Amino acid sequence: MQTKILIVIPAFNEEKNISIVIEDLKTNVPGCDILVVNDCSLDNTSNVAKTKAGVRVVDLPCNLGIGGAVQTGFKYAQRNDYDYVVQVDGDGQHLAEEVPKLITEMQKYNCDMVIGSRFLDIESFKTTNIRRMGIKMFYLIYRLLIKIKVTDGTSGFRGYNKRSIAFLANNYPDDYPEPEAVILLNVNGLIIREVGVRMRERIHGRSSITPIKSLYYMTKVVMSIFFSYLRTRW
């Protein structure tokens, strides 16, 4: 039996990037199904994605944020019996040619989630100082709480297997889900690994996290991480 792989692309106002992302995936990983979760974009994202042959598009009727959009992908994957899900951002910073790396890692080590990290290997990646500081902080929190090394806890380039898909379809955090999901999976006995990947700087548009939002972001995520950790102890 062939392994079924679903690529989930959460997209909010990505009409300029989405077709490049899809073309990139279709060329580099032709065996995979592609699901675009359009999180109620205000632009033409949905129609642009729908013009691509073989791409399925879920149009959410209200904006849920990245967490709710990605979870829709998990639900779809679970119901349609996919073996693996790979989450790829709609802004084009993740490279399709790196997708097989994530799948191979999961097959080789039988781990439940694999994170594509910008910092694990030698290649450096330009990112803002404040973000780097945040990532470093997550690294320390992870080492302290769950005693594993995760160098890129905010990376949205991730692979999931059946076990983590089934779990996350029902329990995925809302606002800024990536760092929290690491703790959530770990405390629920699922295994996480990291693999070094290259990434591109975003082609159009800016990151959803502006400097002003950074403080709220860190507070919210640290709180969520703390409570996720606590829930399984009590």
Next chain:
Amino acid sequence: MPDQSHFLSVQILGIVFSVFLSSTVFFLVKNKRIQEKYSILWFLISGFVLIISVFRDFMEWFSNFIGIYYAPSALFAILISCAYMLLLNTSISISTLKKQNKNLIQEMGLLKLKVEELEKKLRESEEKLSI
């Protein structure tokens, strides 16, 4: 010793407020603008306001007990705590609603995709039949 007339006016204010609050809640429930289950806390609070407004001795005793020398201040302290409780209750309801809302939005998105795919299949098979 506080002025007695001040004391009385706060009492009257409390009673009026309580009657106004409970009748408002009553009519909101009657007209189905609030569910019964959410009205319970409101009725309890307005009942409590009524009791402490009518029985001034209770307020005297209570304010002495917690160390507030001016009894009407204790009244406001209690009312504010009640308001906090109601707000907390609202936050809980909002969180529940948000979760349900999220699930509905996701289901709706997935179902829309399914309907579109089924419609496409139907069209294709109809076209085949007509040939």
